[in-house]
Amino acid sequence: MSQLIKMLLLMFPFFWAANVFAENIVVIVHKDSVINTISEGDLAGVYLKRKKRVDGQRLKVVDINNDSDIKAYFHEAVTQKTLQQLKAYWSRLIFTGKGIPPYSLDTEERVVEFVSRTPNAIGYVGKSKMNNRVKVIREIK
């Protein structure tokens, strides 16, 4: 019996397992963007495509196109949704014609490249991936 309890206790972390990401995530925009900072509430609105503009600028939102750790961590921290909840959220909009998910790219490197070439783009990447052609407007620890 005690073995069973021990086993169940060992399994508990799997039930509660939260996503972790090895480094801080930075939210980036083009280096010439007028946006210098963004609140977490605005960022959630932007990534759920509820908020259309930040500092008067209409944004091209870029997400990551897979079930990666960084995407899971970012959305749990910002939109408070697991990847499955996020998919369900977009399903509710896609199948009713009310919205489509953000444009998405395969890798963090491509996100940096896209944001550095697109003046109104906003994306997120691991801190080590950024370069001097993008500007950090929020860091998520």
Add this chain to the structure above:
Amino acid sequence: MSKNAGVICLWAGVLAMVCPLASADILLEKVDELSRQLEHQQEMIDVQKAEISALKANVQDVSEMADLANRIKWNGFISAGVAKVDASEEVQWGNSGPDNELDWNSDTIIAIQARFIITDSLQVVSQMMSRGGFESEFDADWFYLQYQVNENVDVMLGRVRPQFFMLSDYVEVGFAYPWIRPPAEVYDPIPTDWAQGVSLNMNWEGAGNTYHNAALQLLQSEDQGTVSRFDVSVIGVMYEFNYGPFTLALRGGSMRADTYLENETFRSVNRVLESFDEDIAIIPNEDTEITYRNVGIRYETEKWLILSEWATFDIQGLFVDTESYYLTLGRRFGKWMPHLTFAHHESTDDDIREDARIIDALGAATGGTIQEVAQGLWNQQNDSYTLGINYSFNSNTVIKLEAKRITNRDGTIAQFEKSKTTDEIDTVVIPEQDNIMIYGFVVDMVF
């Protein structure tokens, strides 16, 4: 001869003048060879230029095809499920829910949606759906033209969903809600089928990260109910308020219906009743007034889910007016989410069906066979408790296992199917047991 070869020959001539004659012959041979090589290379360059031109044309074609591909977006969803009502009688739960036989029919749906982007502000959306198994036919459930007037306003014109309930728009997309199917107590009094017309949709941002959605719908529908065929026009309004994980949804509207009762017994009863008073007719034939109201809340974080709706449905005549609600509580533990739902449903106009004239008319029209069960057939009441557990197989797929206990029916048929009344009123079955279990298993997927 090419320009480069000419320059080489010129240099060769100059060299020949300054070098001894023997060396000049060798040089001239070399020059000829070089000239031939250059000419050959020039030909190769011309061939490559032609190939590049052809490639450019191909790239243009591919680019145009890619552009076309970008303008058509495909999405879809699948629910594959089995369910069974554990009752000794032959009954079906809800308008299209499970029955006594364990099969895939009630909860199996496949749908494919195509979105054609015509311009930045104009798109056509078509959703083809097949219910009740993979061999069933596909119907166009949604087919509309959507025009984005500006950042905050759009208009949908075509076949759309009437906004009766919080989940009306995606009532078939099992992946988008926690249960195998939405609670019949709230969702079945009005069939949530399609209607044609116009939907004006608005959204705007309020102060402090609040967001608002509203819609006005003017729709028309012809549909086949369980005991009637109707032609209905709908004026509906919807408003949703969102703040972070919290959403409040308000819906309401009125419908005008022209109705034809399919069942001859009902028609004869109706004629007798109408001769007394139009107010106690089963349903007025023309211009029946129907009103509905719905209040919903959703609170959803990565851990918790609270969903609740309260709804009323009032229809002129003897058809039941209803009030219903449910409350769902779910908690996520990693990939697992157990959830519990309590639902209640009741008819709110039982008194009008207790009128002696109605009982007598029913008796006269059916030779007395209906009187004993009339109240149970018309009146509706039940509570239900649903316990489910969902497992997120991946971000596109959820597996759901569910058990629902229907109870406190007070002898009424509740939300059990009454379609058999269209053929022969005596065959209507009111389940004898008060507690009836429904079990189900489904895999919901989006792509």
